[in-house]
Amino acid sequence: MEKMIPHKKLQKKKQKEIAAKKRGSWGDINPITRKKPNSKAYNRKKAGRWNEKSNQDLPFKNLYKISLIHFALRKALISIS
Incomplete structure (x- = not known):
C-alpha cells in the first residue's frame, strides 16, 4: 500500500x-x-467598402440632375423672351 x-509535496510531473x-x-x-x-x-473593413451603390455619392448625382434641369429651364426661358 502506498x-x-x-499534493503540494508531490513531484511536479505527478501533480500534472x-x-x-x-x-x-x-x-x-x-x-x-x-x-x-x-x-x-x-x-x-466596413469603412473600406466604397462602391457605386454607396449612399455617399447620391447627393452629387442629384445635384448634377438638378443643375441640368436648371440649365434646361433657363435656356427655355431665354428662348421664350
Whole structure:
C-alpha cells in the first residue's frame, strides 16, 4: 500500500498527471469566450467598402440632375423672351 503524500509535496510531473485526470473533456463545446463586436466602434473593413451603390455619392448625382434641369429651364426661358 502506498503512503498518502500531500499534493503540494508531490513531484511536479505527478501533480500534472493528477490534475489532468481530474479535468474533464469539453467534448464538442469550444471554451473560447466570444463577444458581439461593438457596433459603435470604427470598423476598418466596413469603412473600406466604397462602391457605386454607396449612399455617399447620391447627393452629387442629384445635384448634377438638378443643375441640368436648371440649365434646361433657363435656356427655355431665354428662348421664350
